[in-house]
Amino acid sequence: MTAYNNLQQKGSHNSYQRKEDLHQQLAFNASKPFQGGCRALEIDFARHSDATHGRNASYFQVTHKQGGTGTPLAAYLGYLLSFHLATPTHDPIFVTLCIKSSKGDKKVFPDEFDTYIREWFEPSLLLTPGQLTQGSATLGVSVLRRGWPALDDIKGQFIFCLSGTESWKSLYARTAPKARLCFADINITDTTTAVTPSEFDHRVVANINLFSNHAAVWSELVPQLRGRNLLVRGYVLNSKSLWKKALEASVNILATDEVSNHSWAKVGSSAFKVSNI
Secondary structure, eight states, X not given: OOBGGGEEEEEESSGGGSSSOHXXXXXXXXXXXXXXXXXXXXXXXXXXXXXXSSOSGGGEEEOSSXXXXXXXXXXHHHHHHHHHHHSTTOOOEEEEEEEOOOSSOSTTHHHHHHHHHHHHSOGGGBOOHHHHOOTTSOHHHHHHHHOSOBGGGGTTOEEEEEEEOHHHHHHHHHSSGGGOSSEEEEEOOTTOOOOOGGGGSSOOEEEEEOOGGGHHHHHXXXXXXXXXXOEEEEEOOOSHHHHHHHHHTTOSEEEESOOSSOTTOSSSSXXXXXXXX
């Protein structure tokens, strides 16, 4: 059975801004794998605090603006739940939840966000950091030793990963790490040539904005990250040539705005492509 960290998959960038709804983005058609076929999504959100400490649906709102307002994040969590109810044995879905807040007390964010997820989602459907962590080892060491679960073992599950504001997501990852419901990523520039292993003590997802003119550098970096069993998400892959470079470099999650009508926007004839490092 193939480990999840040895797979490549298509993702949508800023999934809430697409003309296709979430169900359409996730739908897979083997005869046209470039039409939707996503196994990863991205939703941006900002915090709007109140006395509920995370139980109010509007506590976190979907927006691309720093501190902006919009539809409650709960609505999008509901779309994911409806997708699960319709297809309970679906492939694992990776969801990047990008923080667009920096003001206010960040210390309460970890508990507030998990409270919100418990209120408006179903935690039993999540693959969590605690499930990947071995004994007293950190998450990073555990993943290095054992990798991620096999694809077939996490059918019907979601993987939530915080992105965005560094100070908030890094605090979330360090605070009671085995109890957290979500993973958190590390943003890396695509001109980085080497990384420090200790950076990944509590975070096992690398998030990289990829540019074609730096491909010679990041094509060497991605295998280095993958060699530690990390997941590598690359964005925004909006051209055929950049998509091809990312696929060849073994990027795990290829995020694009071209969700439909672009025949190159696929990882193959299936929703996942095996890419061992």
